[in-house]
Amino acid sequence: MQISYRTKNNICKYMFILPALLILLFSVVYPWIWSFCTSMTNWRLTSASVPEFIGLKNYIDVLKDDKFLLSLRNSIIFMLLSVMAQVVLGLAIALLLNRRLFARRILMIGILLPYMLTPTMVGLVWKMLLHSNWGIVNYYLRTIGLNTIPDWLGDPSFTMLTLTVVATWLHTPWVTLMIFAGLQSISDEYIEAAKVDGASSVQIFWRITLPMLSKLLVIVILFRVVFSFREFDIIYSLFNSGGPGNSAMLLGVYLYQIFSGSWDIGRASAVSFIMLVITIILSIPVVLRKKEG
Amino acid sequence: MNSHKVFQLMRKNINNIILVAIFIVVIFPVVWVFLTSFKSGKLVFDLPPVWIFNPTLDNYKYLLFESRFALGVNILQNMKNSIIVAFGSTLLAILASMYAGYALSRFRFKGKKSFSLFIIATRMLPPIGTMIPFFLLINSLHLIDTYSALIIAYTALNIPLATWMLRGFLDEIPTELDEAAIIDGCGNNKTLWTIIAPLSAPGLMATSIFSFVLSWNDFTLANVLTKREARTLPLVVSSFLTEEGVQWGPLSAAAMLVFLPPIIFFCCTYKHLAKGLTLGAVKG
Known part of the structure; x- marks a missing residue:
């Protein structure tokens, strides 16, 4: 059979995306679908009996669980505090880095290192x-x-502050880097023109720099919101589990406790899925913006 | 007069002064851990902290060799695990992402937009949420506690960002070069690896390093996908040192050991890494 050059060329194009697509389908999409099915069962890794279909019971149990509601609340508080701190600091540092400096390279490497x-x-x-x-x-x-x-x-009333400090130290560099790149892409002409017209640097920031950065800032904030929602490593290593009085009980910790504490795979899958839905809702604006751009 | 001059100079360089202060605050924890890792037992807890002392390698010796007998943990083995897994997953992820990134950068095909959205969407997935699906997959393949388990997981984790970064780097290389090569009878595959890959070497390097560090830094997935044999460095270090109570000396040495590859890589390729990370964000 003769394959025309055009068809052959088209097949070749798809061959290029095939490896990445297959790997992601096999190791991300397929397990997620499976996990969704599992979330409807009472499967426990510790029991030998065949898992039964129990419908939405896992979801209802989780949504009724006080500990889940607490961890949802804590996650939201943590997200708001840490994203605010990271964006404000990141913006301030990026603005400073964008001025005339000596030893900028070393300063940047140090500040972005975490x-x-x-x-x-x-x-x-x-x-x-x-x-x-x-x-x-x-x-x-x-x-x-x-x-x-x-x-x-040790003091529950300081837990959120502790988490925010550490998360800010760790994640502000990324915010700084993104905003700095955005600042570099703003043409000097606008700022020179404003200076000629006698604008003060405060005016330049509010009237020129900030509006021109707004699109990028929205993306940066959304990314940080989504990524803060799933913070786990630093919480786990700082507080081992829920922390004093469950004050460090965030969604990631809650999920981990269900999984490693009771081996209740059905329920853990349900929690994963709830987290996925929240993530999807939060990331819709990012994906839509990327689509436009 | 003199103090006036100093004041003038400070005012002129106020940005630099503020930034140096921030710089010191940011790197302070790293410097402190670095110094603590070379302190002998008694000095570690001294307050006010001692800044000048006789450095010893005791903590590193304890961590690498003695902890094996004292606590039954073989750090060298875990380090080997971490390196193998990070290398393996980086290699696979870069291979797949280079093809995908090239297709996104050069080809026009049906479903291109959906594919690029799919890539972004997978990037937003939470690793902690993905933990259970990954566990189900790896468990059913009977691969729990093997290198393959972690390599599969990290490859999937790395592909979205690597594809995105590589696409940005490849966009910067003029398409005339590919066209010329294809007219000369070079296939797409050959063009990619013999003409385009060498030209994008810094970008390729930065993406590989980023991918390596992402695998190296993971805790969440390795924690559920391994039991004993394939455990990676961050897992072992954090579990045995926190349970042991206050072993700040060895803990600092361990932290430096884990931090070392990211720090070296970051300092060497900072410029390209920063560029790769921001390419998509600033444009999109």
Whole structure:
């Protein structure tokens, strides 16, 4: 049979995307579908009996579980606090980096370094730094004469602050990097023109820089929102599990506890799926924006 | 007069001064861990912290050799696991992503838009949520606690971002080059690997390194997909050192060991890495 050049060429094009597509279908899409089916059963890894279909019972149980609601609430609080801190700091640092500087390269490497570091180990390092007795952070707080020394890891009312500090240290570099790249792509002409017209630097920021960055900022914020929602490594390494009084009980920790605590695969799948739905809802704007661009 | 001059100089360089302060705050934890890893037992807990001391390698010795007898953990084996898994998954991910990125950058085909959306969508999936589906898959293939399990998982994890980064780098190479090669009778596949890949070497390198670090840094997936034999470095280090109580010396040495590849890679390829990461964001 003769295959025309055109068809052959078309097949060749699909051959190029095939490996990536197959790997993703096999190891991401297929297990997710399977996991969805599992979430409708009472499958436990510890019991030998055949899993039975129980419909939406897992979902109803999870949504009624106080611990789930607590972890959802904590996740939302954590997300709001840490994303706000990261975006404000990231924007400020990027604006500073974009000015005339000496030793910019070294400054940037240092300031962006945490981005590449292993989150679990970052959690452990901060666990040492924030230790209530021997931690260096509390030592310096005592030195500058602070009266009430926070118990970062033991006092439930400080848990969110601790998590936000560590998450901000770890994730602000990415935000800085993105915004810095955005700033670099703004042509100097606009700013020069505004200066000629006598605009102050505050005016330039609010009237020119910020509007031109707005599209990028939205994407950066959405990415951070989605990624903060699934924070697990640093929470787990800082607090081992739920932390004091379950104050560090976030969705990731909740899911992990169900999985490793009771081996209840059906229920764990249901929690995964709820997280997936939340992620999808949060990432719709990102995907739509990418589609436009 | 002199203090006035100093004040003037400071005012002129206020940006630099603020940034140096931020720089110090940001790298402080890393520097502190680095120094602590070379401190001997008593010095570790000294407050105020000692900055100048006689460095020793005791913590590293303990971690690499003695912990094996003391705690039954073979760090060298776990390090080997981490390296094999990270290399394997990077190789596979880059291979698949190079083809996919090239197709997205050069070809026009039906379903191109859906494919690129699919790539972005998989990137947004939470690893912690993907943990259970991955576990089901690997468990059914009887691959729990093997290298293959982690290599499959990390390859899938790395493909979306690697495809996206490579596409950005490939977009920067003029298409005339491919056209010339194809007219000269070079197939698409040959063109990609003999003409385009060498030209995009810095981008390819940056993407590979990023992918390597992503695999190297993972905790969540390795935690459920391995039991004993295939456990990777971050897992072992964090479990045995936190249960042991306060072993800050060895813990710092372990942290430096785990941080070392990311730090070296980042410093060497910072420029290209930054470019690759921001290509998609700024344009899209």
